[in-house]
Amino acid sequence: MVRTEVLIIGAGMSGLGQAIELARSGVDFLVLEKAHDVGGTWRDNTYPGASCDVESVLYSYSRERKPDWSAAFAGQAEILGYLRTVARRRGLLPRIRFGVEVTEARWESSTGEWIVSTASGTTYIGRFLILGVGGLHAPQVPDLPGADSFSGDVWHSSCWNHDADLTGKRVALVGVGASGVQLVPHLAERASELTVFQRTAAWVLPKADTPVPAWRQRLFRWLPWTQALHRLRIYLRREKRGIGFHSRPDAMRVAEQVVLRQIEDQIDDAALRDVVTPKYRMGCKRVLFSNEYYRTLNAPHVHVVAGQPVALRSDAVVDDAGNEHKTDAVIYATGFDVTGSYDRIHIEGVDGRVLKDEWLSAPRSYNGVAVPGFPNMFVLLGPNGVVPYTAVVVNIEAQARYVVRAIRATRSARARALAVRPEAERRFQDELRGRSGRTVWLAGGCRSWYQNGSPSGTVLWPGSTLEYRWRLRRLRRRDFVFIPLQNREFMRAR
Incomplete structure (x- = not known):
């Protein structure tokens, strides 16, 4: 003891x-x-x-x-x-x-x-x-009929199989939450065909991600109070945005327009634009961030299925409309x-x-x-x-x-x-x-x-x-x- x-x-x-x-x-x-x-x-x-x-x-x-x-x-x-x-x-x-x-x-x-x-x-x-x-x-993994018969690789995004080579493979990605949105560009670069199963469209804002310049790193190291002020500014800015989440949902319309313009500019096909456009207020589900997600969906070998898998076959995933999608690997980005x-x-x-x-x-x-x-x-x-x-x-x-x-x-x-x-x-x-x-x-x-x-x-x-x-x-x-x-x-x- x-x-x-x-x-x-x-x-x-x-x-x-x-x-x-x-x-x-x-x-x-x-x-x-x-x-x-x-x-x-x-x-x-x-x-x-x-x-x-x-x-x-x-x-x-x-x-x-x-x-x-x-x-x-x-x-x-x-x-x-x-x-x-x-x-x-x-x-x-x-x-x-x-x-x-x-x-x-x-x-x-x-x-x-x-x-x-x-x-x-x-x-x-x-x-x-x-x-x-x-x-x-x-990890939350769907219990799909026929899972035992599937001959390919299957794993959850939180238990990534680093030994599997997806180059030239047909890949099915289930889920477009935070992990799924981050994975789509990576998978599209390697897979010969990528099928993305989307149960509900997500609001995906552009991500203002840039390298931190060396001069700023030195400033923060020599004058720590400058980093404290920088942190406080970011914190208060997020608290201001938080009003739209916890008090004024209508205020989310401003950010919604940013995403809608991004969808319009980056996705060529009108039918696909409709599929990936959320039908609920931004913030009701987790707001996501990516600079490549919508653009990647334009690729000819990337397909978005508006629905979720209901079964697995030996070499395919079956969607809720009964269609089979041939695949060599299934990756669940289905959250926790x-x-x-x-x-x-x-x-x-x-x-x-x-x-x-x-x-x-x-x-x-x-x-x-x-x-x-x-x-x-x-x-x-x-x-x-x-x-x-x-x-x-x-x-x-x-x-x-x-x-x-x-x-x-x-x-x-x-x-x-x-x-x-x-x-x-x-x-x-x-x-x-x-x-x-x-x-x-x-x-x-x-x-x-x-x-x-x-x-x-x-x-x-x-x-x-x-x-x-x-x-x-x-x-x-x-x-x-x-x-x-x-x-x-x-x-x-x-």
Whole structure:
């Protein structure tokens, strides 16, 4: 058995962000990571063209600046290198247990501790449990009839097969989300025929990506405050754009015109233009960025199918109209099961409550970080704790500081545990329900994973990150129960 005060599950961007904050605060902790490297999403997603759609200078920790980003929008390898450097520079590596797959986390009411079991048999015990497992971890792959009979290669974009040579092959790409849009130009250069299955057209804005000049890198290195100002400018610009997402969906029309002009200018065939033109408000689904996507669809060997596969044959994909498309390889860019990361770990709270069962109808939380019935447990980038229009790092850092405040409050109350009151979560969800209806995510005329069956109706935070950070600036003690060991009030706080 290994004991510590705080156990963090996951060494991706959220887990490392929390580790940085705990280390700064002098709190003892360990990070349990099932892989053998840090990085999470940026370690696993190595498909060609993988890059961030948020500016590099903002997609980084506020206290861990990198003055020499090579481009305005960094690629996968550079982001992963940055996270490795941060972990090393901050002295986090000795606190990370690599190759440790967590199978179960169980709250022990008698001792006020979390008992964490692992596949290797080692047990870890901590007062506080922090889930930094992320929502982009469990690939979502369609279960198609005939999959066993397909003779070609099949893989998900997040598990890229680097040994497969697609040169001269017939390739079917399923999905035009963020990964799919980035993959299309790469695949079109190599495949003899590329068939793109598009269930719903995406809004794809041009990407203002340019190399960062050497003089700017030197300026940021010599005068760090200039990079801080640059970061602040980008952050505030994104917050201004965010108004169209969370408050004024009609304002998205301006950006829509940019995409519509791009479609008109870059796609020659009128029928294809109609197929790739979205029929819902921009922002209702994730907004994508690419300078090559629409232009690539013009190529004679690239075909867009308005629909989705329904079956596989030995050498073909069958669409929902019954047409067969001959192919040698199928690549799924079909996204992730956002709750799958939590489902793979048996997380048991008070009286045997299981998180997976509690979130069976829809995941929900208090302030995006706490769940009733699970004392001393916090979720990073959990339900209602994230927005899709800016860098997730902004919310990660706000949540990491909030967790430290909760730990300090528990200590100052001389309590063994704190538990969010169920009525506090209900008030939070009721507030969000009253606000979410005006957001583009619910009022934009589409169906997406942003929507769910929770009381709030959405998995997102329906406001600005400025407001979210302000909300998390302090811990509302009246929304929690602080429980001395063996206190009966603890049982009533379930």
